[in-house]
Amino acid sequence: MLTTDPASQQQLLYPPADAEEVPIIILLSRATECPFAIKGSGHTAFKGASNSHGGITIEFAQIKQVIPSADRKSVVIGPGNTCLGTVGVSGLILGGGISFFSGQYGWICDSIISYQIVLGSGEILTALRGGGGGNFGVGAQFVASTFEQVPIWGGFLTWEMHGSKMALIDAMVNYAEKGSLQDPKAALIVSFAHVQRYQTWVSSLIVDHPDPLPEGSHPEVFDENFNIGNPFADSTRTATHSNLTAASYWAMTTRLDKQSELDILTIFEEETTPILDLADFLPSSRRHGGNALGIGGGEEPLLLISFSPMWVSTTDDGAVLTWSLARERGLNHPFSYINYGSQIQDPLAGYGAENLARLVEVSKKYDPNGVL
DSSP states (O other): OOOEEEGEEEHHHHOOSSSGGGHHHHHHHHHTOOEEEESSSSSSSTTTTOOOTSSEEOOOOOOEEEOTTSSSSEEEEOOOOTTTTTHHHHHHHHTTTOTHHHHHOSGGGEEEEEEEEOOOOOOOEEEOOSSSSSSSEEEEEEEEEEOOOOOOOEHHHESTTTTHHHHHHHHHHIIIIIIIIOTTTEEEEEEEEEGGTTEEEEEEEEEESOOOOTTOOOOGGGGHHHTTTOOOOOOOOOOOHHHHOOOEEEEEEOOOOHHHHHHHHHHHHHHGGTTSSTTTTTTTGGGGOSSSSOTTTSSSSSEEEEEEOOSGGGGHHHHHSSOHHHHHHTOOOSSSOGOOTTTOHHHHHHHHHHHHHHHHHHHHHHHHHHHH
């Protein structure tokens, strides 16, 4: 069924019922020279990321199969599925996919056994490697390896930012340099944000560990974080993964450095303050042969930084899209996580010359007309 969507100014919205319908709309788009875009869940917030402005949007909302194999060692996943609420499975996988289990199992693309890909020619084939984004074809189905998962421990801790940021950064650095090696099952995300509704700066910690724990306890690797006093929110507990997890993005990767993290946070606060009054400003990789991301096998911890302001009016774009300290200090790393990347970034360039050349070679072979 083709429908129009005046609100988004896309001319046609096409939700295929299965992979076999996708070539039809791609060939129709080519024949009419009408642009098209692919939408898994539409999680990426900036214009054009998952819809076609004035063209056709292929939306996978109807293809949501989840079919475990008889031996439960693999599972077939449709591209319309979501996880963590609104995160689309297809975009998460095609962009590499970082998760709470990355310390044990690598990037999500490393656990994909095969990809069903629809090429720009309309041909449907099977691919075996991931991490290059949707640059060669349309990901119409994924087969992933599985692992057993019991209830896990995790949750959020939140503090007022100015009284906690020094201790949190110390704990983060120590975790990256020591704790993550001592306990690779653990996962940690540190966030700093301004909550416009309450005019408050906050520090937030997301912690996760796959082993269930008694109420009131926590993994030893997080001792330093729990020694930071007076959090005004603590949701850590043992529960199922789905019960623990409850815009535009910029992403950058740097070598770990405590002072630079403090300076980045100071700059973030300084640069965010002038736009706080905008209207409606809203609050192990070698598995299966490796991937295209270009950061496997490193000996030093890296810090993945994501800036994620959210706003409504396009007239405010100029005020927000103006943000390199890390480069000046020799700490900059070329990798930029594509799933956190902005419309003004070029994440593939950070995969390294050899990987990028390989991606270009594959693209020329399977998409010689540059349809995707």
